[in-house]
Amino acid sequence: MTTTLQNLLSLSDFAWGRLRDRVQGLTDAEYFWEPFDVTWSVRQTADGLAMDGFAEDGLVIAPEPPPFTTLAWRITHIVDILQEDRTATWFGHEVDPADGQPPVPGSAAEALTALDHSYDVWRRRLASLSQEDLDRPMGAIASQHAEDDGTAFALHILDELIHHGAEVGTLRDFYRGLHPEDPFEGALSGEITPAEQPTLVAEAAAAQRWELVPMLAELGFGLDEKTANGFTAAHLAAGNGALATLRFLVERGADLSITDARFNADVLGWAKWFHQADAIAYLEGQGTNAR
Template identity: 40%
Template sequence: MPDVHWNHELVDQLDWHFANQARPRLDGLTDDEYFWEPVPGWSLRHRDASTAPTAPGTGDFTIDFSYPEPVPAPVTTIAWRLCHILVGVLGARTASHFDGPAVDYQNFAYPGTAALALAQLDEYYARWIQGVKSLDEAGLGAPCGAAEGPFADAPMAALVLHINRETIHHLAEVALLRDLYAHRHLLQRGSEGEPGL
């Protein structure tokens, strides 16, 4: 029976998807798409335009947020989803495990353009995947530690799988929002009593 190189398998699951499917689907993302709200929900907003109970962030933009999350959960924009990936999925974990810069929702300067968000996504993703590539068998088996809450006692491999799932599913949601944006004229026709989607 051949040896399984678990680090390679964990890396390849996300890295192949990111390079061949998810990231190419973001090429050409416009600011209009980035901020488009198919229905009222959560997004990034200029600090003076936010109506959220809290206004996390340090720059000109803040992210809509409340805890506990409303039920049903608000529909979120591409901007919101990309920033969630930047901060909560990749940034905070790279800071905790691979000496990346400190990142949290309260103190993040949220990117106010699609181009800046994509540049940060590329940067944060590169840090994360390089960190994962550096893990040997002992590193993959080591407990995640207190910074990871429910993953504190879980092996690092479990956190890597979790980050793979989070990144893949949120970027798939972004791709779907781009598809809806591209066909929004059909949504508008449907809301005017004509055949829609």
């Protein structure tokens, strides 16, 4: 029987994995992007007294409606939520001094490092809880939430992770839509080599730019590399029913036995999972090469 704690950890890991995938490749330009005149962000302090020389915009009582917030502000907020002392003390546990205090990251790279550390802190704290910790009212330390039990508080932190993570993903979508870039132009023009970006064939398949797969393959980009989410071009072609691309990959010797990171399935498994009858028939016709 699955315990409450196991369910909380499973949900936490799922939400975290989704957020971490969505911030992969974050740039400073995105991190600090302010699309409106009135926007809260994190800014370098004049006196440099704040941690890392940056501090969050904000007021004790936020205006109504509150200003739009940048990715920098939102990611810093998630870091704070996960790593703040109360994710230990409200459960009745001591804070490990090695966990440190939540920083205000001053760049996209620092933000990703801070996110990783904050989630590690939160997950270790969550995993250390007993059923008694989850069932017990938190008491005076939780102020107006004194009568709420540990499970309610854990769910509150997970709600914060989930909904702010969704905001981060949506804001990245807005930025990409307003700042369109074709990541494949550099490869086609010879400015980017397979050694510099080996995963471009898989990324072209992920973008469903099927026409680019043969072109990139001819330029020497590998067929069996995986996207950041762990999928090869063959997985994506099979799952999408892109039969012409799938045939090309098979004829060029793509490894159909590689398993992906999400379903732990090979290429034929993807065709079956997504009910792509033509791809299934073609792959099964390849015999042992498709297994």
